[in-house]
Amino acid sequence: QKEVEQNSGPLSVPEGAIASLNCTYSDRGSQSFFWYRQYSGKSPELIMFIYSNGDKEDGRFTAQLNKASQYVSLLIRDSQPSDSATYLCAVQGGKLIFGQGTELSVKP
Amino acid sequence: GAGVSQTPSNKVTEKGKYVELRCDPISGHTALYWYRQSLGQGPEFLIYFQGTGAADDSGLPNDRFFAVRPEGSVSTLKIQRTERGDSAVYLCASSFGGRGYNEQFFGPGTRLTVL
Numbered sequence: 464q465k466e467v468e469q470n471s472g473p474l475s476v477p478e479g480a481i482a483s484l485n486c487t488y489s490d491r492g493s494q495s496f497f498w499y500r501q502y503s504g505k506s507p508e509l510i511m512f513i514y515s516n517g518d519k520e521d522g523r524f525t526a527q528l529n530k531a532s533q534y535v536s537l538l539i540r541d542s543q544p545s546d547s548a549t550y551l552c553a554v555q556g557g558k559l560i561f562g563q564g565t566e567l568s569v570k571p
Numbered sequence: 572g573a574g575v576s577q578t579p580s581n582k583v584t585e586k587g588k589y590v591e592l593r594c595d596p597i598s599g600h601t602a603l604y605w606y607r608q609s610l611g612q613g614p615e616f617l618i619y620f621q622g623t624g625a626a627d628d629s630g631l632p633n634d635r636f637f638a639v640r641p642e643g644s645v646s647t648l649k650i651q652r653t654e655r656g657d658s659a660v661y662l663c664a665s666s667f668g669g670r671g672y673n674e675q676f677f678g679p680g681t682r683l684t685v686l
Contacts (some may be wrong), residue, residue: 467613506662507614539607551613558627559604559615559675 466490467554469562477571482539486552486562489533495555496528498537501564502548511537542569573597575678577663583684592648592681596665603646604675605638606662609684614662620646653685 469486476482484498495514499507511520512524512537525538537555539546549564576595593659602621605612620640623667626670635653640646640647660680665671666673 503583506679508677509674512674558616558619560616561606563611563612563613 467562484537486535497553527561546547584592600665602666604664615630
């Protein structure tokens with residue numbers, strides 16, 4: 464079992480829809496959870512982080528964490544074509560462990 | 572302000588050769604990280620420096636890989652006797668502090684191709 468697993472994708476949603484990205488992790492001792500966005504050919508950039516169970520909202524983005532289920536998700540509301548990218552889930556206990564990423568395509 | 576810079580942006584080498592990849596972190600960032608990213612995969616942790624010392628090198632795949640940060644700023648990742656499987660994008664990141672939450676800012680990466 465991989466330490467951090469994400470939907471394989473690609474995920475395609477129409478413009479204006481909600482995109483839902485999911486991630487599970489194996490280390491129950493993990494403390495911090497991150498979502499990075501990576502455009503093709505570019506480096507990852509942090510868009511959200513969450514430590515506590517529940518939801519955290521930042522603009523159109525909502526991160527959700529359920530430590531009991533070892534599950535993290537990212538919701539993108541009112542998806543825009545500019546949101547088209549690969550979204551990486553990362554989990555930190557000691558070092559930062561990334562999932563393989565989910566490619567999101569938002570169709571105009 | 573300047574972000575994390577990495578040189579070269581692309582490196583093509585032949586199997587068996589030695590390569591050095593350089594990372595210049597954001598000024599004032601004490602923590603520096605190296606990752607390797609293969610196509611279709613997320614970044615894979617290699618090594619983490621806090622200041623001049625390697626605080627965690629558990630991700631280095633074997634003894635052909637070595638990294639230094641002699642003055643606590645610029646870091647060099649060194650790969651000896653390169654193999655075709657070393658081909659990947661090597662990413663460097665820096666953060667203000669170390670463990671615990673400190674946003675890691677990534678450089679543009681060095682694309683290494685081993686022929």
